[in-house]
Amino acid sequence: MPLRSTLAGAATGVMLLGGVFGFAVGLPEWTGDEAEAPQDAKPQLGSPADLLPDTLLNGGLVPIASIDPQYQELADQVEAYGGETLAEAFGTDVAVGIYSTPDLTAQVAVTIYNGESGLFLQDGPPVPPQMSANSQSTTDVVKQGDSVCIGKWQTEAKAQNQPPFQVQCQRVIDGRTINAYAAPGISVEQAADIVDDVIRQAGLG
Structure with missing residues (x-):
């Protein structure tokens, strides 16, 4: 996948495909009960970049640049270019964060932007x-x-109820749109949990 090849393959010369078919990444189980925000939590008023969390799913996903210094420059370039390109296209402030499992078996891109996004289907409606x-x-x-x-x-x-090779989940809350884009190994449920975790840590909702 493009995200994997850019952030893993370009830095190491190896595509960490690790069994795309039938492969599920083991992440710490996330439940709403154990991860609820304090009742007095207030939505943060900072920029989208301020809302990007330090880790996701109880440390199951961390910023890819924190795994090895060799990824720092590459991650900075991808995040900056992605944020600037999306901001120009949509006319609003956009932040992009690239996260990975510590063993680099799966990567997730998180985007946060001001505004409420609606229907946007890259491949058209389902058939x-x-x-x-x-x-x-x-x-x-x-x-x-x-x-x-x-x-x-x-x-x-x-047909065998295996995880998708690509998944995107989106949620709109408090005038912000949060997206999680995951490469192979992340289930639909985990991708939705990632979005919920971003929202919880940002104090939104």
Whole structure:
């Protein structure tokens, strides 16, 4: 995937595909009860960049630049370029954070921007499963908790209830839009948990 090849392959010369098909990343279990924000928490009024958390899912995901100094410059470039490009396109302040499992088996990009985003489908609306039965990949749009998620699977993996090779979850809250984009190994449920964790740590909602 582009995110993996940019942040892992470009720095190490190795694509950490680690079993894309049928591979699920083990992350600390996240539940709303143990991760609730204090009742007196107030939404932060800082910029989107101020809302990017130091870690996600109880340390299961950390900023990729913190794993090894060799990733610092590359991560800075990707985050800066992504934020600037999106800000110019959407006309609002945007922050991008790149996170990874400590062993680099999966990466997640988080975006936070001012404004409430609506429907935006890169591949068009979903089609009936029987119409894509002969395709090598399939896409599904689902509501997971309070987030809307779009997952892409290898057709065989989807049939076997395996994790998607790409998933995006989005949630709008307090005038901000939070997105999590995950590479192989992150389930739809985990991607939605990531969005919820960003919101909790930011004191939104």
